[in-house]
Amino acid sequence: xxxxxxxxxxxxxxxxxxxxxxxxxxxxxxxxxxxxxxxxxxxxxxxxxxxxxxxxxxxxxxxxxxxxxxxxxxxxxxxxxxxxxxxxxxxxxxxxxxxxxxxxxxxxxxxxxxxxxxxxxxxxxxxxxxxxxxxxxxxxxxxxxxxxxxxxxxxxxxxxxxxx
Numbered sequence: 064x065x066x067x068x069x070x071x072x073x074x075x076x077x078x079x080x081x082x083x084x085x086x087x088x089x090x091x092x093x094x095x096x097x098x099x100x101x102x103x104x105x106x107x108x109x110x111x112x113x114x115x116x117x118x119x120x121x122x123x124x125x126x127x128x129x130x131x132x133x134x135x136x137x138x139x140x141x142x143x144x145x146x147x148x149x150x151x152x153x154x155x156x157x158x159x160x161x162x163x164x165x166x167x168x169x170x171x172x173x174x175x176x177x178x179x180x181x182x183x184x185x186x187x188x189x190x191x192x193x194x195x196x197x198x199x200x201x202x203x204x205x206x207x208x209x210x211x212x213x214x215x216x217x218x219x220x221x222x223x224x225x226x227x
Contacts, residue, residue, distance in 0.1 A: 082110070085135030086120055089154065089223065093137060096158040097124070111192040115208045116215075119192075125161035127188040130215065135223035140215035141196060142167055143184030150226050164188045175200075183214055190215060 082090075094104035106122035108131070120131040130138045137153045139145070142163045145156040156163065171178035171186060178186060185196035185203055194211035195203045203214055220227050 082108075082120060082131075083118075083133045083135070085223065086131045086133060089131055089135040089137050090120075092154045093129075093157055096154050100158060102158075113192040115194055115212060116192050121192055123189065124157065127160040127164045128190040129157050129160060130190075132223075136220065137223070138216055138220060139163060140190040140194065141185040141188045143181060145220075146226050152225055153220055153223065156220075156226055183216070185214070 090108065097104035102125075106124055106129070108120045108122040111117060111119050111121055116130075118133045122129050122131075127142070128140055130140055132138065137157045139157055139160045142156075142160065145159070145163055150156040150159065150163075167184060168188075179200060179202055181202075186198035186201035187196035190196045190203075194208075194215045195201070203211060206214065
């Protein structure tokens, strides 16, 4: 099960009902990539019914939230960027989420004020269905739904098949 938490008073997360065919394909691709790397691919995906993230699947892999949108885009909302050539597809980036998060955290810890000014990513690896992370210092807690959705795209990726 997703180890994120709901905001106070929220009960909108449920286990997966009907995922889209694109989500199913993307999850299988992700699981295959993770297994190819010799890691455990089991994730307790949960579907959000939150207004901002309705139909999006949330799961935690290696302590980092992953999101799978209905169109098949897999995203790492906490991580600001992951681009080709090292990360040619969102699936490869997602399978590398632990390393991506660790690198971002090192940079953020070295310059916390600059980290707070960033428009993407988060200051904690777990992002909840309301698109806010668990760090009280993260700017996400002062943003509206539109800005939170942009922040959650992780690497500003919108194409399910390639990183931008």
